[in-house]
Amino acid sequence: MQIMRDHPTLWIKGNTSASLKGKTIVLAVTGSIAAVRTVELARELIRRGADVYAVMSEAASWILNPMALHYATGHEVMTRITGAVEHVEFCGMSGKADLLLIAPATANTIGKIASGIDDTPVTTFATTAIGSNIPVMIVPAMHEAMYNHPAVAENIEMIKCWGVGFIGPDIKEGIAKIASNEDIVLQVERQLGSKELAGRRLLITSGSTAEPIDPIRILTNRASGKTGVELALEAYRRCAEVTIVHRNRIGCAGIKEIYAESASQMTEAVLEELAYGCDILISAAAIADYTLNSADTKIKSGGELTLHLKPVAKLINKARDEYPDLLIAGFKAETGTSLDELLERAMHTLETSKLNMIVANEVxxxxxxxxxxxxxxxxxxxxxxxxxxxSKRVIASALLDELSHLLISRK
Structure with missing residues (x-):
């Protein structure tokens, strides 16, 4: 009796998350030096639960041996179209692919896709997928001069009009570089993930604020902003329009970031954004409770220093006063409390600030x-x-599950 065993690569399947569980992705690789990045890209997709199959052009195989992608995906690599009509099997009308991801895509391949030319396995897959309305995402990689060519620009715009998504490129050092694997995976998760927040605007505050003592020194706290960032990323995966106000940096092209240092700057930024319309405000930032009048010049060191602190108005209270129907989620962090006391304090804040949800934790x-x-x-x-x-990603997902339920219950 023959015993069938999974390829060792598949042992990592779902190790990071289940965001792509049950999804089949065809990773199409063309002849750019960026092809060397696809080994780890394939594995990152698998770590999120996807089944990944690779198809390569002949030019791609000059740069990356197909054996590398066999190892990376756990499946034989398609380097030519055979009697098995692989392009139809995966990307035909009843194909089993959920997405054709062309990464990297050269200027040559983009031009062929725009013209419907099928002289490589990759372009044949692309024509079939587009004709079958299977989602296609393209990740360009080429020299900047090539990317700036009017014909290349026109080809990209034409393909976009067909509903094909583009990721990147990242223009650096005279090169239109392939987007980072992190960005590619995030955009794939958004394409294939839940659309439950599509059309919804979410505003998130994150991390710590900093109150200036003088031009050099600040008063702040230990909040890292990791929860807020994970909330923003998860909301983006679910197709929300996301704005985050913080002192950190995500760097995702699809997420609007507003820098705010002090508590007053954060409150001002939030109220300004709310004026444009918003479905959910998640106040995850550890906003300062106290501020002070900052010195105009550096305070000389040495000796004792007395700082006169004054309370800061609560952001969530201001938001609730101005927007009584807004869905607002807040956070309550405590130390040295029992569970009963933590929950009691959280419920008190929930009620007095008229929140729709509160997240309590003993930190x-x-x-x-x-x-x-x-x-x-x-x-x-x-x-x-x-x-x-x-993990904070797991927690962010659970919070957005509950907030989505609250949105639905309001209809």
Whole structure:
């Protein structure tokens, strides 16, 4: 009896998340030096649960041996079209592919796709997928001069009009470089993920604020902003229009970022954004409770220094006063409290600030600056709570699940 075993590469399947579970992705590779990046790209897609199959042009095989992508995907690589009509099997009308991802895509391949020329396995897959309305995403990579050629620009715009998505490029050092694997994976997750927040605008505050003491020194806290960033990324995966206000940097082209340092700057930025319309405000930032009058010049060191602190108006209270119907989620962090006391304090904030949801956590041992956390979600409608332990990505996903339910219940 023959025993069938999974390819060792597939042992990593779903190790990072299940965001692409059940999805079949054809990774089409063309003759750019950036082809060397696709080994790890394939594995990142698999780590999120996808089944990945590779197809290569002849030019791509001059740069990257097909055996490398066999190893990376766990499947034989398609380097030519045979009697098995592989392009139809995966990208035909009843094809099993959920997405054709062309990465990297050269100027030559983009031009052929725009003209419907099928003289490589990759272009044959592309024509078939576009004709079958299977989603296609293209990741360009070439020299900047080639990317700037009017014909290349026209070809890209034409292909976009067909509903094909483009990721990148990243213009650096005179090269239109392939987008980072992180960006590619995020855009694939958005394409293939839940559309439950499509058309919704989410505004998120994140991280710590900093109150200036003088031009050099600040008062701040230990919040890292990791939860806020994960919330922004997860909302983007679910097709929301996302704005994040913070002192950090995500660098995702699809997420609007507003830099705000102090509590007053963050409050001003949030109220300004809310004026444009918003479905959900998630106040995940650890906003300063106190501020002070900053010195115009550096305070000389040496000796004792007394700082006169004054309270800061609560952002969530201002937002609720101006937007009584806005769905607002807040956070409550405590240290040295029992579970009962933590939940009692969180419920008090939930009620007094008229929030729709609050996330409570005891941060004495975990949460601040860590990659995981333990939180409790409370809403006014429930007498109990939802308890979650896990990575901040897992927590962000759970929070957005609950917020999506609250949005649906409002209809």
């Amino acid at each position: 004495g041992s975990r949460g601040i600056g860590t990659d995981d956390n333990e939180v409790y979600i409370l809403t006014p409608e429930d007498t109990g709570y939802i308890h979650i332990i896990g």
